[in-house]
Amino acid sequence: MHAYLSIKEVTKRYANHLALDRVSIEIPQNKIFGLLGPNGAGKTSLIRIINQITAPDSGEILLKGQTLHADHVTKIGYLPEERGLYKKMKVGEQAIYLARLKGMSKSEAQKKLKIWFEKFDILNWWDRKVEELSKGMQQKIQFVVTVLHQPELLIFDEPFSGFDPINVNLLKAEILKLRDQGATIIFSTHNMASVEELCDQIALINQGEKVLEGEVNALKEANRNYTYSCEFYHPVSNWQTELEKLPVELLGSDFISNKLKLHLKTDPTLNSNELLRMMLPLGELTSFQELLPSMNDIFIQKVGKTAKSASDE
Amino acid sequence: MTFLGPLLMAALMIVPIVLATMQNIGEKNIAVLDETNWFIGKFEQDDNMQFHYVFDAVDSLKKQVLQEKYDLLVYIPRPELNIPVNAEIYSDRQIPLNVSSYIKNTMRKEVETKKLLASGIDPDVIKSAKTTINLVTIRLDEDGGETKSFTEINVALGLFGSILIYFFIFIFGSQVMRGIIEEKTSRIVEVIISSVKPFELMMGKITGIALVGLTQFLLWVVLTGSIYGVFMLIYGVAEAPQVLTTESAMTSPAESMLPEMNNEALTEIIEVVDAINFPVIIGSFIFYFLGGYLLYAALFAAIGSAVDNEADTQQFMLPVSIPLILGLVVSNFIVNNPEGSLAFWLSIIPFTSPVVMMVRIPFGVAYGELALSMALLVCGFLFTTWIAAKIYRTGILMYGKKPGYKELWKWLRY
Numbered sequence: 001m002h003a004y005l006s007i008k009e010v011t012k013r014y015a016n017h018l019a020l021d022r023v024s025i026e027i028p029q030n031k032i033f034g035l036l037g038p039n040g041a042g043k044t045s046l047i048r049i050i051n052q053i054t055a056p057d058s059g060e061i062l063l064k065g066q067t068l069h070a071d072h073v074t075k076i077g078y079l080p081e082e083r084g085l086y087k088k089m090k091v092g093e094q095a096i097y098l099a100r101l102k103g104m105s106k107s108e109a110q111k112k113l114k115i116w117f118e119k120f121d122i123l124n125w126w127d128r129k130v131e132e133l134s135k136g137m138q139q140k141i142q143f144v145v146t147v148l149h150q151p152e153l154l155i156f157d158e159p160f161s162g163f164d165p166i167n168v169n170l171l172k173a174e175i176l177k178l179r180d181q182g183a184t185i186i187f188s189t190h191n192m193a194s195v196e197e198l199c200d201q202i203a204l205i206n207q208g209e210k211v212l213e214g215e216v217n218a219l220k221e222a223n224r225n226y227t228y229s230c231e232f233y234h235p236v237s238n239w240q241t242e243l244e245k246l247p248v249e250l251l252g253s254d255f256i257s258n259k260l261k262l263h264l265k266t267d268p269t270l271n272s273n274e275l276l277r278m279m280l281p282l283g284e285l286t287s288f289q290e291l292l293p294s295m296n297d298i299f300i301q302k303v304g305k306t307a308k309s310a311s312d313e
Numbered sequence: 314m315t316f317l318g319p320l321l322m323a324a325l326m327i328v329p330i331v332l333a334t335m336q337n338i339g340e341k342n343i344a345v346l347d348e349t350n351w352f353i354g355k356f357e358q359d360d361n362m363q364f365h366y367v368f369d370a371v372d373s374l375k376k377q378v379l380q381e382k383y384d385l386l387v388y389i390p391r392p393e394l395n396i397p398v399n400a401e402i403y404s405d406r407q408i409p410l411n412v413s414s415y416i417k418n419t420m421r422k423e424v425e426t427k428k429l430l431a432s433g434i435d436p437d438v439i440k441s442a443k444t445t446i447n448l449v450t451i452r453l454d455e456d457g458g459e460t461k462s463f464t465e466i467n468v469a470l471g472l473f474g475s476i477l478i479y480f481f482i483f484i485f486g487s488q489v490m491r492g493i494i495e496e497k498t499s500r501i502v503e504v505i506i507s508s509v510k511p512f513e514l515m516m517g518k519i520t521g522i523a524l525v526g527l528t529q530f531l532l533w534v535v536l537t538g539s540i541y542g543v544f545m546l547i548y549g550v551a552e553a554p555q556v557l558t559t560e561s562a563m564t565s566p567a568e569s570m571l572p573e574m575n576n577e578a579l580t581e582i583i584e585v586v587d588a589i590n591f592p593v594i595i596g597s598f599i600f601y602f603l604g605g606y607l608l609y610a611a612l613f614a615a616i617g618s619a620v621d622n623e624a625d626t627q628q629f630m631l632p633v634s635i636p637l638i639l640g641l642v643v644s645n646f647i648v649n650n651p652e653g654s655l656a657f658w659l660s661i662i663p664f665t666s667p668v669v670m671m672v673r674i675p676f677g678v679a680y681g682e683l684a685l686s687m688a689l690l691v692c693g694f695l696f697t698t699w700i701a702a703k704i705y706r707t708g709i710l711m712y713g714k715k716p717g718y719k720e721l722w723k724w725l726r727y
Binding site for chain 1: 500503509510706712723
């Protein structure tokens with residue numbers, strides 16, 4: 001797969017700490033790429049380097065094979081985590097100004113803004129001052145301004161903060177649509193549920209280092225821990241003693257009226273078919289499922305491990 | 314503020330003139346009871362004062378004052394010695410200062426004349442002995458030319474220019490600072506610097522506000538000038554056509570209150586005004602105006618970028634304002650000795666030169682010195698801009714911590 005953006009050995013050091021330590025990430029074209037990590041991991045530093053707001057101390061970034069260049073800013077749309085608008089300026093005026101900074105002509109910006117404002121139901125706010133708007137409204141305007149010039153690369157840093165669930169869904173739909181139209185999207189968030197929902201690939205950064213990178217599904221597979229959930233209808237009365245004979249570890253059980261739910265862990269040598277066969281005598285099996293770790297689990301597992309090893313040192 | 318400013322400025326110049334002419338307090342009926350007979354007929358009538366010489370008992374005259382027959386009563390009692398030096402004024406209300414001083418002066422002159430005559434001196438001799446010295450200072454040029462100079466005008470021009478520069482730097486410099494704090498606190502700054510370089514944003518802010526400032530300033534000058542001009546035209550024609558001058562704003566109020574000038578003095582002033590090197594003064598005013606602004610605006614920008622709100626600017630504002638204030642304070646001494654070494658050094662150092670050099674220029678400054686000062690000012694603002702750009706770049710993305718000087722020093726080296 002051809003990488004749209006290649007981050008190569010990027011290092012950034014601030015006075016007393018290393019924000020990024022030889023981080024290399026390949027971001028494929030036309031995908032939603034999740035940039036994950038705990039607070040202070042270096043995500044924002046990396047994003048600022050991609051936006052050429054700051055320069056790396058060493059390493060380089062290639063956009064479609066070219067070293068980052070001042071002209072590339074018009075190809076990038078960036079929605080920072082810390083974002084705002086000029087409070088005393090009118091909404092429409094300001095949106096046009098910001099669009100023109102990205103190289104659009106005034107008439108083009110005006111035309112496209114009307115379309116977007118209509119879509120987000122904020123057209124009648126055009127001549128209002130920003131300070132009269134609610135926070136959610138302002139966020140909508142910022143989103144529109146970010147995507148207006150149809151950038152090839154979109155960078156969203158915590159895009160959903162400050163939105164109500166209805167608008168979060170609206171935004172998610174728009175982000176997916178933008179990808180389908182060909183944009184490459186970098187998506188930075190703490191919200192793992194939205195990562196699973198949206199991202200095709202992720203990279204996990206912790207303490208300035210990349211600790212994990214790959215496709216979401218592959219990562220889940222790779223991090224499987226051989227746990228299963230099984231449900232029985234009318235289980236045999238001695239299911240507990242039967243279970244003890246099997247090479248499984250019981251993580252939890254739940255027996256309500258005639259239904260038994262089991263949460264099991266096996267070892268890697270036992271494949272699921274064999275396990276299934278072993279389970280059949282225990283009762284009428286109604287459900288059998290392997291539990292893959294959620295991105296949340298992977299995040300906590302990876303970050304927690306390094307945090308622990310760091311504190312052990 | 315754009316339109317209110319000129320109104321206020323014009324009011325500042327017009328109100329004193331109006332007040333001065335408002336001393337016309339209406340006619341006063343004054344009864345004079347002179348028991349000495351020295352001053353009969355000596356008080357002269359004018360528009361304001363009507364003198365009636367009366368011979369009546371003091372008490373009945375006091376009653377007449379209360380009955381409004383007279384506005385006031387001047388009572389000059391017979392002196393115990395032979396020279397009358399005491400007088401009393403009675404009135405049922407506050408006595409205007411100009412009336413009482415007129416009476417006092419007239420009496421004094423009369424007594425003095427009588428004393429002179431008594432000792433055998435003709436008062437006309439004294440009068441003719443009074444002399445006005447007409448001192449003209451003339452500067453000699455190296456190439457043998459001579460120019461008349463008029464120190465008062467030079468002082469006024471110099472101080473006016475330097476005060477103007479001082480205010481311009483402070484007003485618009487802090488506007489730059491506030492603009493940057495606003496961009497920072499509204500969090501729009503990161504959106505913008507993903508499109509333009511931080512340096513471009515900072516310089517854009519500085520030049521933008523400079524242009525706003527110049528426009529506003531020109532508007533002020535033009536509007537103030539025209540409001541004042543129109544006022545003088547209407548008011549001046551009605552009140553005092555002979556003192557009507559639409560000269561530059563600073564000299565007018567004082568000048569128009571002067572009594573009529575004789576032709577000699579007038580031609581002399583014209584000569585002096587001609588001798589002022591306006592191209593140099595105006596040219597260097599604009600240069601120091603802009604140079605000083607650019608130098609300080611960069612520093613103000615750096616301060617704005619380093620803090621989160623205006624309250625935190627205090628600790629950095631002080632060292633930035635001190636050279637400016639110093640320049641202004643020292644200007645008042647420099648006008649007395651524009652060639653001194655204090656004047657020289659302060660007009661060379663870029664941080665004080667915009668304010669101090671303006672004071673010196675009307676007195677004439679060697680071109681070499683001027684060039685050195687200007688070159689250093691250019692270096693100065695390039696230097697502060699370079700420093701400011703480094704602090705700004707880091708500062709605008711720093712939130713929630715109040716940096717000290719140590720922190721700023723670190724940012725400089727990023």
